[in-house]
């Protein structure tokens with residue numbers, strides 16, 4: 001699980017595969033004249049709000065009042081601010097690479113050529129639809145269901161990730177995820193996930209609210225326009241069929257909450273099983289098209305969706321599937337096709353779906369493309385330049401303290417069986433925490449980048465990533481592998497590796513500042529680190545042992561207590577209503593909400609351990625404990641457009657930022673720090689505060 005979700009696929013890049021971090025939350029941006037200060041952002045605090053009534057507004061209210069969402073953004077906060085810092089730095093590195101006139105084939109040359117080919121708008125306009133044409137011609141040449149199956153197989157990409165970056169969305173019929181096996185954690189295994197929808201989630205097709213109906217009708221118009229721009233006739237009729245097909249697929253998809261349950265996901269199928277269990281699609285041809293015809297077994301994440309999607313391939317006419325394929329092909333390339341298509345794509349997926357009135361500047365999108373396709377090539381230079389050994393050492397010391405805090409908390413749990421505790425401690429012993437950057441880097445020598453061919457560069461880049469993953473199948477797992485680049489403002493827990501990564505770009509002020517007090521650092525980044533460590537033990541982590549193997553290492557009694565305690569937390573989040581017609585889904589966000597409570601609890605312990613009994617120095621009249629909680633609350637200050645918030649509530653496993661900040665109401669230390677009294681809105685009597693770890 002990553003820390004801030006990935007709902008931004010559509011908002012920013014125009015190249016859907018790059019899950020760029022138009023991330024959530026965070027207002028402790030040093031956006032005022034106070035650039036020089038370290039510690040909590042006192043100017044952001046709204047003293048007219050009682051901390052016990054609305055802690056989120058108390059910590060961030062003044063910042064919220066004076067901040068406008070830029071027109072090219074769906075939301076703004078610390079994450080997007082740091083994202084901008086990281087983008088600018090990355091752009092600088094790219095510019096250097098461009099000036100260096102490096103040798104053809106070198107990493108620097110690839111960075112330069114990829115970026116320049118994206119920036120060459122005149123070249124893109126001049127080529128028109130030429131780069132797309134061979135792909136559409138190939139689809140037009142499909143005669144029957146057998147050739148269709150082959151083409152569907154050819155469209156398979158490594159564009160989903162069920163457990164690390166929790167991305168369950170692919171517009172292709174299915175998606176491939178290559179990771180350590182549920183049943184053989186020592187080797188890379190092929191997981192197949194449901195797909196086929198362009199809209200972000202099944203709910204967009206099924207929900208009956210007026211807002212959703214409006215989006216669906218706008219979507220159909222958009223599909224028609226895209227087909228027309230690509231030169232198709234009768235586009236209204238085709239669009240109707242395409243949307244109806246996606247609607248039928250959506251009805252068979254699992255909900256996000258169901259997708260997060262790994263116990264229903266561990267289904268091993270041999271190639272022969274597909275034809276028997278999920279008849280309809282010509283599976284042998286599909287796997288040939290995908291280059292997976294030698295693969296002996298797969299883990300099928302959502303068997304019911306595979307059954308139904310395969311049946312749809314049989315029952316829906318080949319002409320409709322060809323239109324669906326063509327439309328998806330156009331959409332996949334639209335971000336790097338002439339502006340008529342790119343703009344129409346943004347008008348729907350950016351403006352209508354997230355509410356952002358403007359696209360981000362082209363250079364920022366270009367940085368996104370380079371990060372998406374050559375992420376480690378840039379990351380290697382980024383880490384060298386922007387993450388000095390001293391910062392790495394201090395962050396690693398915090399990690400050590402947090403792990404020690406968890407060891408104590410586990411020992412002190414009254415409800416947990418001693419055998420369960422022993423395995424939890426073993427997980428802490430084998431836990432690999434990557435700080436800043438990976439130990440080894442991706443090799444891009446097999447990826448061909450041309451200076452004047454952005455469409456081909458993107459196409460080949462996705463194919464290169466796919467083939468690299470396919471080539472790893474069956475090979476031994478590298479437990480120190482990273483799934484995020486150092487320039488990503490996020491953090492991640494990799495349950496099948498029993499590993500965490502904290503990229504250099506999140507280990508920056510205001511999250512982490514080597515010159516700030518322990519109170520601010522532990523409240524801000526300490527709670528993030530604690531959040532990620534706790535995933536090792538949560539609803540996900542309890543299913544994986546110290547070697548990353550799928551094994552339930554809990555007793556039934558442990559599980560019962562855990563489920564009761566976590567149900568209370570889900571119920572607490574169910575009461576939050578960001579819209580009159582839409583509540584937070586406590587179950588969908590449960591794993592992340594548990595991690596937030598655990599993270600701040602352990603960070604609070606780690607902070608007190610770091611103090612070693614001394615009184616913390618006050619800042620602007622705030623005690624150490626107050627600074628700690630304010631720093632935590634200020635992680636979450638953010639403003640978002642209503643459409644983006646709605647999308648998040650429906651599709652993201654993380655609750656909206658406001659409620660993540662307010663989870664301090666579960667921590668005893670917060671009541672003491674701010675003298676929170678009964679009657680105040682966030683007040684919970686001691687027995688109602690949810691304690692899990």
Ligand SMILES: [Zn+2]
Nearest residue numbers: 001002003595
């Ligand atoms: Zn998380």
